[in-house]
Amino acid sequence: xxxxxxxxxxxxxxxYVSALLLIARAPFExxxxxxxxxxxxxxxxxxxxxxxxxxxxxxxxxxxIRKRQAFDRIALAAAELTVLYGSxxxxxxxxxxxxxxxxxxxxxxxxxxxxLMWMIFVSYLILRKYGGPGSETLSxxxxxxxxxxxxxxxxxxxxWRTMHPKTSVVPxxxxxxxxxxxVSFAGFLLLYIVLLTARVRIAEQQALxxxxxxxxxx
Amino acid sequence: xxxxxxxxWLLLFxxxxxxxxxxxxxxxxxxxxxxxxxxxxxxxxxxxRLLVAAYAFVWIAVLAxxxxxxxxxxxxxxxxxxxxxxxAKRRP
Numbered sequence: 094x095x096x097x098x099x100x101x102x103x104x105x106x107x108x109y110v111s112a113l114l115l116i117a118r119a120p121f122e123x124x125x126x127x128x129x130x131x132x133x134x135x136x137x138x139x140x141x142x143x144x145x146x147x148x149x150x151x152x153x154x155x156x157x158i159r160k161r162q163a164f165d166r167i168a169l170a171a172a173e174l175t176v177l178y179g180s181x182x183x184x185x186x187x188x189x190x191x192x193x194x195x196x197x198x199x200x201x202x203x204x205x206x207x208x209l210m211w212m213i214f215v216s217y218l219i220l221r222k223y224g225g226p227g228s229e230t231l232s233x234x235x236x237x238x239x240x241x242x243x244x245x246x247x248x249x250x251x252x253w254r255t256m257h258p259k260t261s262v263v264p265x266x267x268x269x270x271x272x273x274x275x276v277s278f279a280g281f282l283l284l285y286i287v288l289l290t291a292r293v294r295i296a297e298q299q300a301l302x303x304x305x306x307x308x309x310x311x
Numbered sequence: 312x313x314x315x316x317x318x319x320w321l322l323l324f325x326x327x328x329x330x331x332x333x334x335x336x337x338x339x340x341x342x343x344x345x346x347x348x349x350x351x352x353x354x355x356x357x358x359x360r361l362l363v364a365a366y367a368f369v370w371i372a373v374l375a376x377x378x379x380x381x382x383x384x385x386x387x388x389x390x391x392x393x394x395x396x397x398x399a400k401r402r403p
Binding site: 188 | 372
């Protein structure tokens with residue numbers, strides 16, 4: 094963690110500065126105006142939540158098959174970050190929706206499935222904390238189930254009628270809007286990598302400590 | 312219809328229309344359709360506040376997570392140092 098602290102500070106500062114620049118310099122969208130800029134803090138965490146859920150599911154599947162603790166430690170870190178990024182997406186979305194749709198929340202397929210996915214990974218963390226011995230195997234199964242949900246969350250806007258913008262919006266954005274979005278995405282991705290690395294390192298030290306207790310017979 | 316009767320009918324019609332107009336104008340004004348610029352300050356939705364709230368939440372969430380990790384690391388390091396000192400005491 095001590096080694097990861099400097100990159101973490103650099104990434105956080107870069108994210109902070111880029112966010113301020115994005116707000117100040119990015120063009121205003123004609124119908125939504127200023128509130129559209131929430132999109133730059135909503136889309137990257139939402140996409141990273143899905144990618145993180147898939148990553149966590151893959152690592153959990155690898156743990157179930159290979160029984161190596163290293164996979165489990167990565168899966169745990171990815172689950173925590175899925176919840177963190179999911180929380181950001183689920184809070185910033187309604188802040189945008191209040192202005193754009195006139196309501197904070199609607200139970201439409203994309204929103205409901207995203208909330209469901211977030212709850213699956215919260216359940217994963219609760220199970221890890223209070224599940225006792227063997228909870229890592231149970232939670233790994235839960236993570237595989239959570240991963241299976243990810244494609245449905247992504248495609249829900251195309252499969253069902255929904256108020257949420259479709260998946261075709263981002264690829265067709267004009268350069269003026271797309272550039273700040275991908276800068277913001279890069280910042281959130283870097284932050285994800287640094288936080289994941291630091292969290293895995295802490296889990297490794299915890300495992301080392303547990304092993305020391307066993308070896309020392311204390 | 313004689314011109315005189317026609318005049319009476321026209322007069323009656325005009326009075327009726329004028330009366331209905333007066334009745335409509337006497338009604339209290341429509342309150343649902345108000346231009347957004349004329350809304351009271353309490354009912355307006357300033358986008359800047361929502362944007363700042365979203366930005367603040369991102370930072371609060373990330374910093375809270377970093378703080379939790381920092382605490383967890385501190386606990387692990389403390390336990391390692393306690394264990395090392397206990398092991399050192401037990402050595403002959």
